[in-house]
Amino acid sequence: MxxxxxxxxxxxxxxxxxxxxxxxxxxxxxxxxxxxxxxxxxxxxxxxxxxxxxxxxxxxxxxxxxxxxxxxxxxxxxxQREFIVLDRAMDEFIFIGDELAGIGYVLLHRLAEYYHLELNITNDPGLCSLDEAMDRMLCEKTNVDLIVAKDEETGKYVFKGKRSSTLMKKLQQMTQPFDNIEVILFKDSEFGG
Amino acid sequence: MNPLLTFIVVLIGFYGLATSKNIIKSVFSVTIIESGIILLFLNLGNFEGGGIPIVGESLTNIVDPLPQALMITTIVIGSTVTALALMLSIKVFHHYGTVEWAEVLGRKDGE
Amino acid sequence: MVKQALLLVLLGGIFAVFYLVTEDLSELYNNFGKTYFQLNGLLETGSRNLVTAIYLDYRLFDSFFEAGILLVAVAGIIWISKHDLNEKNAQFMLDRYKTPDLFITFSRIVYPMMLVFGFYVIINGHLSPGGGFQGGAIVATAILILYYIDHDRETNIKQIVTIEKLVFFLIVLVASLSLLTRGEFFTNFMPLDSSVASKAIYLVILNILIGFKVALGLWTIFTAFLREGR
Amino acid sequence: MIFVPVYLVFVPILAAMIIFLFQKPKMAYLALVAQGVVTVLAVWYFLTFRDDYSQTFFTFGGWNNLIGIGFRNDAISISFLFLSIFIWWMVLIYTFNAKKDTRNFLFFLLFLEGVFFGLIQTNDLFNMFVFIELTTILVSILVAYEKAGDSFRAAIYYLLLNTAGVLAFLLGIILLYYSFGNININQITTMIASSDLSETTTVRFAYVLLMSGIAVKSAMFPLFTWLPRAHAVAKSGVSALLSGIVVKGGLYLFIRISLMFAAAPYDTSMFFFAIGATTAIVGVMFAMTQKDIKQILAYHTVSQIGIMMMGLSSTDSLTFSGGLLHLYNHALFKSLLFLGAGIIVNVYKTKNIKYIRGVFRAMPLLSILMIVGMLSISGSPLFNGFISKSVIKYGLTDAQYWLLQIVNLGTATSFLKMSQIFFGPRTLSYPLVRKREYLPVALLAVACLTMGVLHVPIADFVLDVDLAKFKPISLQYVFEYGLMLGAGFLLYKYVIDKDYKPVQWIRNFRISFETANYMFLLYFTVMIGVFVVYPML
Incomplete structure (x- = not known):
């Protein structure tokens, strides 16, 4: 050859x-x-x-x-395999001590399992110190998928996310039995001007 | 080397585009089509006994250099398109929670 | 299922027509371009590598926009990935993927070699296979390895983008010099009848500039992605 | 002098980069300066070469014109040039803001302008491919510019679908290169005329590849699905630009490639007329059912492209110039409507026409300008849309004429539907509108009227055709138009407004990405059947 x-x-x-x-x-x-x-x-x-x-x-x-x-x-x-959660509640809802064991964590973990996503929880002080009013912008402009916050007056935990996301719809279903959890969904801002 | 075999790669890419249910899959398919087309261009210009298009001391029968120059351009163009599409897909994922075409496109406007 | 079967039939039909095309093409084949380049390429442009001769001289206008596409895509990717928040605050992703030590050691050895190879490819673009675009991509890959060695590497994207745009200006400027010497746009600034060696000056300058530009462009693209990944 | 096209391409691009480099908002004025320079250069160029366009050809680097890249101009490309300069002026004035940081936006906008000028003037197929791809990338960035979920998904849909089309175009170029030995458009035109190469399967297949790539770019049926998505979510200035001129880039390529194969014995006019008519009818059907003001306008772009195709597909030169004229007119009134709609959306903060009421009371001037645009698009006598439609009608057979009438009826209906935003009580106390935004809208309205009344000298000057037999107004025309409006009103009142199931179904009908690609392959195969297999039998 x-x-x-x-x-x-x-x-x-x-x-x-x-x-x-x-x-x-x-x-x-x-x-x-x-x-x-x-x-x-x-x-x-x-x-x-x-x-x-x-x-x-x-x-x-x-x-x-x-x-x-x-x-x-x-x-x-x-x-695209990640579910980024920003924890601003800063109490035992998600972190118990240094361990991820709170009830909120279990809930989110179940959601992430369902969609085969990796849960990525952060309580970066730099971001958490931002004003509450910035939440909407955080959701819209950055890659944060969900913000967990605590309403001081009612003592309820608030989940904030984008209304367009499929994950949020599922989360809304999952949190229905819980009285102390509220889900707020941001609508994409109007544009076209 | 057979141009027909190369053309099959291009067709597989188009098959992928027409069946992919997922944004990333579509980007992969575009990459395949593009590599297939580049290979096809070079393939059709190549012939037996041809040499690389560099003029040396001895005169060999070179292959056509023009397709090669054009295909370098195509590679750069293709890679930028891929990069842009992937960056957009990351953003789409964070807005819709999924990269499945059906779910992303099924949403009503403004929601 | 019916849909997919029909799809396969369609593709089969296209393939059959392409079969007829290849039968045709062997008779049609017109080698005007090839003959022209082989006869005149070296004398007219001073480049032994005819591919370089084409994209730095005969079809330089295409190469501008090839570089232009990279430039636009870089600006677009940065714009899309950028957000209005302070960048320092946004670095909240945990660095969970640790690079193995072996890989780091290996990278330290490979990195300078790749860099040198990249420069070699750029500078010798008119003599051997390679040139600005290819060499620039190799240099960019070498820089990419740096990120594996040093995780917390901070890059000032703004600066790189500025330099990239300036280099694009320089490329257009160098290419337009021929307007003064030859009275034509976008070709070698050396007179047409000068020697092959002196024509190579222009080729080397332009190759270096294009290589620089491509390396910076690709560097910005993957930095933007890496930042997105943090 | 002969190098003016080079400056036309590079002046906007370099200005764009300078604006981007110097991070000062005041640098935005450079955009206006660059635009002024481009205008002056273009006028000068036109006055020099208008008698003999054959002198405009030159090759970069002075190489053999079959080897290097050449630029050339003719009456069509020059008119495109002026049209795009005009539209870019309008969009620039509309979006211009020296106080806010619009650096990035101006960068993309001006870069797109330079690239578009290159696309118009190039005489080299591969160079054309580079420009098309560059346009695709720039447009998808401009669509995603707002960074909302809608714009991201529209941008990626646009980017991937158009890239698939452009790759088919590239495959066509490859086959042409190997059969002709060069990719110079002029040379290929003469070679097709002088040899029987165009009869071979290879060249036929290459023709099909080029045309199907162009079909995606110019949004013909069934490949228009990207257009309403992209055009409806972009900023209004960008929408006006896209609908007004950038989508015409696809039709320009259609004209170029058709002229390139003009000597080939392909029977194209039947096929493309059918495609044009289908595009027009399907587009108008979607437009009638929409509720989003920008969706309505975007679907109308689809249907108007169909009407242009009806004209452009013809071999008769008068009908062809009718299509061309309609293309220019559409650029004017569609930009006008999009810019006006942008102001309204900005004021009312919603795009749904159900919630916009009382525009006439709140903004009388804008309403009058918008009505000018609506009358133009629906083909009212005295306005420019009427003239070009009647030129197209003139060359049609009876059956074809009725197809066009159906489209006109649909257009009238959907603009009657849209016109309800003008009525009703004033809901806004004091609308905040920047005066500057009125200027381009008013200028476009004036241009619409001018093209409607002075069509004879303009067509003679630019395209060298005599349109003296088409009168802008007569009693019969007014009567016909009134009849059309009446029929449209009935259709709206008794079908569309009742919101029956089929209407809802059409409104919510969306084609997913993989189906769009499937359609692309289907369209491609049909074209192979018509242009490659059928002649062989």
Whole structure:
């Protein structure tokens, strides 16, 4: 077998692998696995570019397609598995001591389990010290999904979130039996001016 | 090398676009279509015994350099589109709590 | 189910037509461009790498907008991910993903090598495969590794974006110099009959500028994403 | 002098970047300066070359014109140029605010202007692809600019669907490159005329790919689904820009590619007329049922694009220029309506026409201007929409004429529905409107009237066609229009206003993303059937 035919057969094999990878990417359900597939997809395409006498394109593809793009995918997919909660209540509703064991936590945990999300609770003092009136803006402009606060007058716990979110609808259902929990949903502000 | 096999990759990408239920899946499909098209362009221009498009001391029969220059542009364009789409998808997730097309698009305006 | 079956039939039909196209194309194939570049490419532009010759000289106008797309996308991504809150307050996400030590050590070795390779690719773009766009992407990847080594790395995005825009200005400026020397827009500023070596000056300058611009652009894009991830 | 197109592209782009770099609100005035420079340059260029457009061709770098990228202009591109400069002026005045920090917005707006000028003037297919993709990215950023949930989902829908279309366009370019050896539009036009290449399957397939990519960009049936989403959620200034001129970029490409294949023996006029008529009817059906003021206007853009396609698909030069004229007129009155609607939405803080009442009492001047726009779009005599519609009508057969009448009826109905916002008691005591926002609306209204009355000299000057036989007004026309309004009122009163089940169903009908892509493939396959497989049989 001489060099030329070997390259030809390698090319056919790589093209076969490429088709399989493409099918796998399109049909696979788990986005995390797909990232690995897409990185290998772009490596295979880069090798095929070289076989097609295009080393310039191959360098560009390797640098961009198999390093930066998969990283961006990883970040955006891991962001889409998160449920970010800002705890401003600062009492035993969520944190008991340093442990996550309060009743609010159990509730939120169940919600996150239901949607296969990762619960990410924070009580960053920088954010918590912000004015209550900023809550609406926090919800709209940042990635915070839910704000837990305590109404000092009634002693009720208040969940604040976006009305557009599916998660909030579920949360509303789940909190119905609890008397001391209230859900406030912010509507997206009107625009068009 | 066979352009037909490459074209199958492009078609798989279109199949993905027409069946994907999820924003991320659609972005993946666009990436596939794009790589397929780039490969197809190079593939159609390649021929047996061709050399890389660099003029050396010895005269070889090079492949067409123009498609390669164009495809570098396409790679850069494609990566920026992907980045922008993914950033938008993060924002969509935080507004709607999901990245399923049906649920995101099913909401009424202003809600 | 019916829908998917129909879809497969549609795609099969498109494939069949494409089969006829490939049959056709082998007869049609017009190699005007290829012949032109092989005969005149080196003499006219001074670049041995004909791909570089095309995107830095024959079709430089395309490359502006290729860089322009990156510039616009960077500005757009920053605008979309930015919020009006004070940035310091917003860093509340916990850093849960610790990089393994082995990976850090490995990265420390690889990082300078990648950087050097990136610069090599940029500077030798007119002689060997590579050039501004590819080299810039490699440099950006090298910078990306820095983030793995040093988690709490803070980057001043504003500064990078400013430099990026200035570099774009410089690219347009250098490319327009030919208006003074040759009376034409966007080509080599050396006269057409000068030697291959002197024409290379322009190619190296432009490759470095484009590489710089692309590296900065990609750096900003993934910094924006990393910030979103915090 | 010949390099003016380069300055037209780069002046707005460089101005945009300077505004972005210097972080001072006062720098916003630079946008107006740049716009002024562009206007002066364009007028100068036009006066120099208006006798002989063949001199406008030049190649960057002075290379062989088959190798380098070339720019050229002709009557159509120059008229597009002036139209877009005018609309950009209006939008700039409308959104301009030197006090607030609008740096980012102006950056995207001016960059888009430069890119759009490039798209109009380029003579190279791949360069065209780069510009289309750049427009797509810029528009999706502008749509997402408000950073609300609605705008994000509209932006990503727009971005991905259009990218899929543009990639089909790229595939077409590839096939053309390998069969012609270059991607210069002028050269390909002559090669198609002089050889029988256009008969081959490859070139036919490439034609189908290019046209189906363009169909997505120009929102033809069934690929218009992105348009109402994107145009209805953007800022009003941006909506006016998108509906007024940017979506016409797709139609401009349609004209360009059609002219490129003009010598090819493809039977295109039947197919594209059918597509145009379907687009018009479906668009107007959706528009009639909507309740959101900006949705109504956005769906009307779809239906008007259908009417333009009816004209542009024709091989007859008079009907073709009718389509072109309607395109210009639509840019004027649709921008007017969107800007006016923006002021109303800002004042009333709602987009639902059910809750907007008494606009006439609160803002009489704005109402009159809006009514001018409504009369124009519904084809009332004396206004510009009427002229271009009658030019299109002139070349149609009887059956085609009635299709157009159905669309007109729908348009009249939905604007009767929209006009109820003017009536009713005054609900707002003192509406806060910035005076500056009235200026572009008023200018656009004046432009609508001018185009309606002085159509003969304008069409002669710009497009070199004689429209002397189309009178702006006569008793018969007024009578016909009155009849149309009456029928529209009945339709509104007894069908739309009753809110029957089908009406509700149409109102809430939305096409999801994967179905839109499915339709794209379907449309593509139908085009293959019509243009590739059918001639082979």
């Amino acid at each position: 001489d060099g030329a035919t070997m390259i030809e057969w390698t090319a056919y094999a790589l093209q076969g692998i490429l088709i399989l990878l493409a099918i796998a990417i399109v049909l696979h359900k788990n986005n995390g696995t797909i990232i690995i597939l897409i990185a290998s997809f772009s490596l295979v395409t880069a090798s095929l570019y070289i076989i097609n006498n295009a080393p310039d394109v191959a360098i560009a593809e390797i640098a961009i397609g198999s390093a930066i793009i998969p990283l961006i995918y990883v970040i955006s997919i891991s962001r």
